[in-house]
Amino acid sequence: MSFPTLQLTDAGRSIIVSALAGGAIVFTKVGVGNGERPADINEITELVNPVKTIGIGEISKGDGCANITAVLDNANLVEGYWWREIGIYAKDSDDNEVIYAYAHAGEHADYIPAYSNTSYLRTTMNITVVVGSAENVSAVINEYIGYVTTETYESHLNDYENPHKVTKEQIGLENVENLSIDDQTPNIEFGVSYETIQNGEKMKTILGKIRLQMNRLISHLSSANPHKITCSTIGAATSSHPHAATDITSGTLPISRGGTGGTTAINARKNLGMQAGRSSINVVAGELCSNFVPFNSPFINEVNIVLTPELQRTQTDLKLFIQYHNKSGFNVCAYSDTITAKIKFSYIAME
Structure with a gap:
């Protein structure tokens, strides 16, 4: 145009x-x-x-x-x-x-x-x-x-304010109360048997069937083990049952159950009241020699001295022993007729 x-x-x-x-x-x-x-x-x-x-x-x-x-x-x-x-x-x-x-x-x-x-x-x-x-x-x-x-x-x-001015009488709703769903009070026909809902049934009949099923469901959910499930049914163990040590493949056993309660050697020794270390003593042939090993413990009950395997095999006349121990450490004594050397050893102390 x-x-x-x-x-x-x-x-x-x-x-x-x-x-x-x-x-x-x-x-x-x-x-x-x-x-x-x-x-x-x-x-x-x-x-x-x-x-x-x-x-x-x-x-x-x-x-x-x-x-x-x-x-x-x-x-x-x-x-x-x-x-x-x-x-x-x-x-x-x-x-x-x-x-x-x-x-x-x-x-x-x-x-x-x-x-x-x-x-x-x-x-x-x-x-x-x-x-x-x-x-x-x-x-x-x-x-x-x-x-x-x-x-x-x-x-x-987009006019949702009834632009055609339709009245409720025009659509057959003159006898229907204008109530929201929350304010409606439906009549219920109480069901007596568990039946499926059929097409064409009245609302009160449908609600009655639903009510009966809901009551049954509530009762079922509140029952203790309504299906009578047992441990053997689902392959589970009973609440009280033993295990062999070989069955344990993960986790950490506490001391009360025969374990150490630790995941490393250091933690295990600490949990068991054990402390380890290394030291040495100068041995002079024909003399009684000693060395004080300080130890951070309130009280030492037992000390085990371990020589290296090589020393155990070659120095048969070496005597290595604990003379005494106290709160701050222990005294290691050594004697040999033939050895004059610095002897290294490891120890484990029990608190």
Whole structure:
């Protein structure tokens, strides 16, 4: 649709003058045609060759102008035409319909094809015409124009406040209380046997069956071992049962259960009250030699001295023993007829 700005006709100017004197501007319809450009647009009161008239869908007044909406389609159109003319009609002072404003597309005219299953056209026209400072501007709105604008349709679609003013009597709800689900008090027909719900049953019967099943479920859940499960049924051990040491493959046994309570040798010795270390003593052949080993323990009950295997094999006449022990350590004594050397040893002390 390629039309220049609509031009007021002499009839349109007269309507404006009448409106400024206290009259009214009443738009009635929109006309389309395929006639040639008139010699003088000012003088026309009708389209050169009218093809179709369209009802006005909406009108609004702006600053010195009126905005008119109409919908053009090719429904029921048997023969196509070149859309060259458009005219806005209004009532004159004698209540006759005349062209208020007119425009001609010239060489920019669009072709409107005849209607078919594969050729359907629909376009919404938003037309602006001058009304000057006239206050009383209106239009004859077509009660049914076959279409609504997208804006009107969306507005209606999103209106959730009962736009059709439907009453509860119209839909047979005049005897139904307007209560929320939380406020309803249904009647229950108490069931006596466990039956499935059947299609077409009354709500009170259905609720009764549900109630019976729910009571049964609650009773079942509150029972102790309702299925009579035993340890052998599920392959579990009884609450009191023994284990062999070889059955233990992970974890740490406490001292009370025969273990050490530790995951490392150091922790195990500590948990058992044992402390270990290494020391040495200078042995002079033919002399009784001693060395005090300090020990961090409140009291030492027992000390075991261990020679290295090599020393045990080669130095058979070496005597190595504990002379005494106290709270701060123990004294290691050594004697040999033949050895003069520094003897290394390890020890384990029990608190």
